[in-house]
Amino acid sequence: MDNAGQGLLQTLAQADALGRTVALLLLTMSVASWVVILWKGWLLRRAARDLGLSTAAFWQAADLDDAQRRLVTFDAQQLVLPLLQAALGLANALPHTLAAAGDRSQQLTRVLRDALHRVLHRLQFGQVLLATVGSTAPFVGLLGTVWGIYNALAGIGLDGGFRIEQVSGPVGESLVMTAAGLVVAIPAVLAYNVLGRQISRIEADLEGFARDLRELLVHRGLE
Template sequence: MTPPVDNPFSLARYWEQGDAIGHGVAYLLLAMSLVSWFCILAKAYSTWRVRKAAGSVDAFWSAPTLDDGITLLTLADREDVYAPLPVHGRAHAAAAATLAGEMSRDEQIIRILRQQITRATHRVEGGLTLLASIGATAPFVGLLGTVWGIYHALANVSASGTVQIDKVAGPVGEALIMTGFGLVVAIPAVLAYNAFNRFNRVTLAELDGFAHDLQSYFTGR
């Protein structure tokens, strides 16, 4: 029976030979991966609910009354992206002049609709900065682990007093694993960031059009 061949590029061997810094980099990459995937799944669910509610904007305009339209939109819009526009727009359209200053009723409606769009933008873009940061920094964190692992391996070889290719190739190859881990963490984060950005552009364009329609409706009454 052929004895098992010792693998010089095993992850377990790299972990055993690593020091506190190498282990710390590995734990940091693991934490970044967990946070990234949690954010991806949460944003995917939120984006799905927002896109599902987008169709209720057409149903809002098909409602017999403004109250019916707001009720229908509020029930469908679980993420509160579209519903606040007609709710707050109606409140300011029916109110007298407020502390907004010298603005006319029409200007106050424009101000409140713009304010709600800004809040909706913050809501749909929440978490994207975290994904972008992880996607941008994870490869460099992995590279740091690789550089430190190579330095650690070369220091051990130098201390032994003999330089052999098999003694160098193993530790160096193991250290490159950290760069691979960094890419494994970064790639899903970057792809998710780009996908969510695309959906957000569509949502914000729809919000802008909805706000213009609401402005025409409230100012024309």
């Protein structure tokens, strides 16, 4: 085992309740962020692939019914199909309600916007967790370091004497908590930025498809 690992284990062995709570919190944050990173990486890779296949299948369809059948097959991540279903669902709007009021083109814009927001909300799930871990984990680790240094200095005060080894050992071990906080935070920050760019690309493609779909339906007389 390397020195960092030994230092961390020794720090945990000598830590009090607060120190162990900080270590447990960092471990929980690390596990949660890696679960989100792996899951979202898989999800966005599938989403980007399905989006390309779904839009191509849609525009190659003979009519809207054929397009909907094709999307059921190709749109496994439910990115494009909810937009089409929302647009076609305008015919089921209850009469004499606010949902059925106004120009049909405006209604179409509203339902497509709402459907797009629901899809994007699902894609963005977990981004807040990554941002939170990336921004708070270093401070959580710093809290463990400060608390460890405080305990070391308090112990020296109780002994009534001072030797450099009394400070260097506990302080060095306490700094491991700061390093642990950085180890937890750095992957979360990197993943947040990388996954955020992927979501932005998918969002741009979906917005373009929603705009084209609206123009198509308006042109076909559904406004």
